[in-house]
Amino acid sequence: MQSLTNRADKMAEIYQKNENIAGVLLAGSVSRGWDDSHSDIELHILWKKPPRDRDRLQPIEKVNGEIIDFHPYEEEEWAETYIVDGVKFEISSFLVSTIQEVLQQVVQQANTNYDFQCLAASLKDGKILFEEERTLSSLKEEVTAYPAALAENMIIENLELGSRWNNRKALLARKDWLMYYDLMTAVQKRMLGILFGLNGMYVHHPAFKWLKQSTDEMKIVPDQLYERFTSVLTGSPEESFSTLEGVVWEVYALVERHYPHLPVTERRKQAAFTRPVHP
Numbered sequence: 430m431q432s433l434t435n436r437a438d439k440m441a442e443i444y445q446k447n448e449n450i451a452g453v454l455l456a457g458s459v460s461r462g463w464d465d466s467h468s469d470i471e472l473h474i475l476w477k478k479p480p481r482d483r484d485r486l487q488p489i490e491k492v493n494g495e496i497i498d499f500h501p502y503e504e505e506e507w508a509e510t511y512i513v514d515g516v517k518f519e520i521s522s523f524l525v526s527t528i529q530e531v532l533q534q535v536v537q538q539a540n541t542n543y544d545f546q547c548l549a550a551s552l553k554d555g556k557i558l559f560e561e562e563r564t565l566s567s568l569k570e571e572v573t574a575y576p577a578a579l580a581e582n583m584i585i586e587n588l589e590l591g592s593r594w595n596n597r598k599a600l601l602a603r604k605d606w607l608m609y610y611d612l613m614t615a616v617q618k619r620m621l622g623i624l625f626g627l628n629g630m631y632v633h634h635p636a637f638k639w640l641k642q643s644t645d646e647m648k649i650v651p652d653q654l655y656e657r658f659t660s661v662l663t664g665s666p667e668e669s670f671s672t673l674e675g676v677v678w679e680v681y682a683l684v685e686r687h688y689p690h691l692p693v694t695e696r697r698k699q700a701a702f703t704r705p706v707h708p
Contacts, residue, residue, distance in 0.1 A: 433459045434556075436516055437470050441558035443488045444474060451475045451525050452560040456551040463642050469517035473551060475525050475564060485509060485522065494518070525564060528552070532571050535631070539578035541586055541622075543635040550633035575629035583626025584684055584691060587619040590677070601670055613661055613673060620680045624650055627687060649687065651679040 431439075434455070441453040457471030458464040474480075482499075485507060489496060494511035501507070507522040528548065534540040535549045553572040557565045593600075593612050600609040621637050628647045637643065641655045651657070657676055661669040684693045 433464055433468060433470050433516065436513075437472060438558060440470070440472065440488065440492070440513075440518065443491050444472075445559040447484055447487075449477050449480065449484065450559075451477050451562075452565040453558040454551065454565055455556040455558055456521075456554075457519075458639060460551075460555045461639075461642070463639055469519055471519045471521070471551075472558075473555065474520060474522040475528060476522060477525060479524065480507060480522060485520075523548075528568060532568065535579065536571055536576055539576050539582050541579065541582050543632050546632040547634060550631035553631060554633070572631070575631070580626040580629060581688065581691075584623050584688060587622035587626075588681075588684070588691070588693065590616055590619060597670065601666055604666075606666070609666065610662070613669060616673060616677065617658055617661065620676060623680055623684060624654075627683060649683055651676055651683070 437455045437459065441455075444450055444453050452475040454460075454473040454475070455471070456473050458468050459470055479502070485499070488494075489509070489511050492513045494513045497510040497512065497517070499509045505523065505527045507520075509520050511518055511520075531545050531548050532552075534542065535545050549572045552565070552568050555569075557569075560566060593608070594616060597609070597612060599605075600612065618637060621640075621643075622632070624644075624647060625632050627649045630643070630646065633639070633643070640658065644650060644655045647654075654676065657672050661673050661676075664672070681693045684691060
């Protein structure tokens with residue numbers, strides 16, 4: 430059986446026959462070596478000018494693909510999904526100029542928008558399957574160095590945990606589980622936003638998919654973060670309460686260490702965290 434990477438290569442050979450295509454990039458879990466038996470193939474197609482429906486349909490017809498969905502141009506992207514011999518392909522098409530504008534937002538203006546960062550992450554970690562005149566290579570070079578201003582913005586925007594965090598003890602005591610666990614996951618995402626910034630990593634999925642793989646790559650991170658985050662959702666409510674407080678305390682301490690000019694100490698005091706049991 431062909432690997433998903435080989436399948437992607439074969440599909441790229443078909444796409445590159447269209448002279449309007451400037452590049453084909455393998456993205457997602459396959460490009461990072463994270464794929465498993467549930468993975469599909471994500472391809473980013475870069476176009477010189479807007480593709481016609483016919484341009485998008487011809488490659489699918491060439492391989493007798495079964496179309497699952499076929500979306501019109503929305504939010505500066507064309508998207509379709511199809512199956513070929515049991516393997517799902519997810520295609521995202523963009524104009525080259527759109528990608529350039531997105532990278533301008535992320536790299537030059539330090540815009541923390543997660544959708545923009547996902548594109549930056551795909552370019553940084555993706556595998557070039559085809560390109561004309563170093564189109565993708567030059568874009569990759571733009572995202573090689575993580576912007577210092579983006580790191581600070583990611584940290585600052587995620588430091589505030591919201592008023593519900595101050596009422597977490599009441600939610601636990603009342604057994605108001607829906608609100609309680611909604612708060613738990615919201616705070617976990619805030620901590621991840623900070624840690625992606627601290628570690629100079631573009632957010633590759635807005636919901637932080639592939640969490641274990643991501644945290645394994647982090648150098649600045651609380652000990653056993655993945656296991657502790659897992660226990661917040663799978664352990665007893667009382668344990669999840671103290672575990673998450675401990676993680677927040679430690680993440681704030683990491684910010685203090687690496688960004689001492691940011692107002693973390695006062696926030697930590699105001700939140701009255703339980704000191705973590707973890708070292």
